[in-house]
Amino acid sequence: MTASATVDRDGRRPGLPSLTGMRFLAAAAVFFSHAFFRFIPSSWGSGEGPAFLWSKAGSTGVSFFFVLSGFVLTWSARPGAGPGAFWRRRACKIYPNHLVTAAAAVVLALSQSRTVTGHQLLPNLLLVHTWLPRFDVLTGVNSVSWSLGCEAFFYLSFPLLLIALRRVPGRRLWWCAGGLAAAVWCVPLVSEVFLSGGAVLSPRMPYSVTQMWFVYFFPLTRCLEFALGMVLARLVAEGRFPRVPLAPAGALVLGSYFGALYAPGQYGTAAVTVVPLALLIVAGAGADVGGRPSPLRGTTMVWLGEVSFALYMVHELLIDQVARALGIGPTDDLSGWQAAGLSLPVLGAAVGVAWLLYAGVERPVMRRWSRPRGKLVLEVGEFS
Numbered sequence: 001m002t003a004s005a006t007v008d009r010d011g012r013r014p015g016l017p018s019l020t021g022m023r024f025l026a027a028a029a030v031f032f033s034h035a036f037f038r039f040i041p042s043s044w045g046s047g048e049g050p051a052f053l054w055s056k057a058g059s060t061g062v063s064f065f066f067v068l069s070g071f072v073l074t075w076s077a078r079p080g081a082g083p084g085a086f087w088r089r090r091a092c093k094i095y096p097n098h099l100v101t102a103a104a105a106v107v108l109a110l111s112q113s114r115t116v117t118g119h120q121l122l123p124n125l126l127l128v129h130t131w132l133p134r135f136d137v138l139t140g141v142n143s144v145s146w147s148l149g150c151e152a153f154f155y156l157s158f159p160l161l162l163i164a165l166r167r168v169p170g171r172r173l174w175w176c177a178g179g180l181a182a183a184v185w186c187v188p189l190v191s192e193v194f195l196s197g198g199a200v201l202s203p204r205m206p207y208s209v210t211q212m213w214f215v216y217f218f219p220l221t222r223c224l225e226f227a228l229g230m231v232l233a234r235l236v237a238e239g240r241f242p243r244v245p246l247a248p249a250g251a252l253v254l255g256s257y258f259g260a261l262y263a264p265g266q267y268g269t270a271a272v273t274v275v276p277l278a279l280l281i282v283a284g285a286g287a288d289v290g291g292r293p294s295p296l297r298g299t300t301m302v303w304l305g306e307v308s309f310a311l312y313m314v315h316e317l318l319i320d321q322v323a324r325a326l327g328i329g330p331t332d333d334l335s336g337w338q339a340a341g342l343s344l345p346v347l348g349a350a351v352g353v354a355w356l357l358y359a360g361v362e363r364p365v366m367r368r369w370s371r372p373r374g375k376l377v378l379e380v381g382e383f384s
Contacts, residue, residue, distance in 0.1 A: 092366050
């Protein structure tokens with residue numbers, strides 16, 4: 001079993017830099033999924049070729065972030081801290097980057113004679129758009145911000161979920177983790193049974209917009225992954241989780257990813273990969289707590305992890321602008337090598353833009369407004 005995490009006199013557990021490094025890998029996976037989708041659209045739709053191989057990287061990366069978010073917030077929570085300070089810190093973390101990138105998306109759209117309507121913009125700015133099963137609302141403005149709508153719900157729910165989690169006897173934590181993982185598997189089944197009917201999105205996506213919304217975008221169903229991360233954090237903190245080496249955990253994630261590519265219906269969205277991703281997070285946390293070697297906690301990886309939220313928020317806007325500048329449309333394909341050769345410098349540029357957003361907006365706002373002066377507040381991980 002893993003050793004239980006020590007807590008200092010202020011109630012803080014040790015940092016988990018390997019998980020910070022993992023954040024960049026997940027953000028890069030999302031980036032390449034969107035880049036290859038934009039640069040080789042026919043490969044994505046045909047079910048073969050390089051874009052198809054990256055087609056589940058986006059959903060897998062987001063699922064990782066949801067589990068990680070629950071894990072890190074629970075790991076960092078201090079007993080007795082009030083919800084107000086927590087919500088303030090979370091708002092300072094996600095809203096500035098969200099508002100800046102939403103404004104950029106609107107300016108770019110208007111400059112290219114594309115329409116942004118009020119029923120797209122207002123729910124997006126308020127981060128309630130993921131409660132509406134309308135594709136134009138879900139993906140309007142800066143399309144990746146849909147995950148922030150889910151995270152906003154997670155954050156609102158977190159204080160109550162944490163109270164409930166702390167009341168669970170230690171011997172029942174494994175039952176909770178197993179039940180939540182099983183529930184993630186049940187979500188696509190519920191969608192198939194109770195939400196069937198309506199036009200399907202495409203031959204590769206044989207389900208309706210409502211079914212996709214329920215499995216992929218709906219905050220209540222995605223909260224299962226967040227809650228699983230919370231339970232795992234307590235299991236690791238109390239030394240109740242077996243030691244999981246990083247390399248086998250990573251290999252298991254890769255194997256499950258290829259399974260997700262060929263999974264029927266929407267089981268590849270999160271169900272196939274959720275347990276391997278959870279084990280990877282546990283492996284990274286265990287390596288840090290136990291002082292074991294980890295290639296993910298180096299200075300460069302941690303820095304990349306720190307700017308990964310900003311990278312996530314800017315990357316699709318940049319990919320779209322590059323594609324438009326080069327005249328790559330929905331029916332225009334690059335070769336696999338051309339797409340890879342173009343994606344790498346675009347990723348480098350996206351990291352640069354992300355650093356500007358992180359250094360110029362995210363970090364200053366967090367330092368200036370996330371903590372009431374003279375008061376100790378709930379410390380949480382930096383992922384949003």
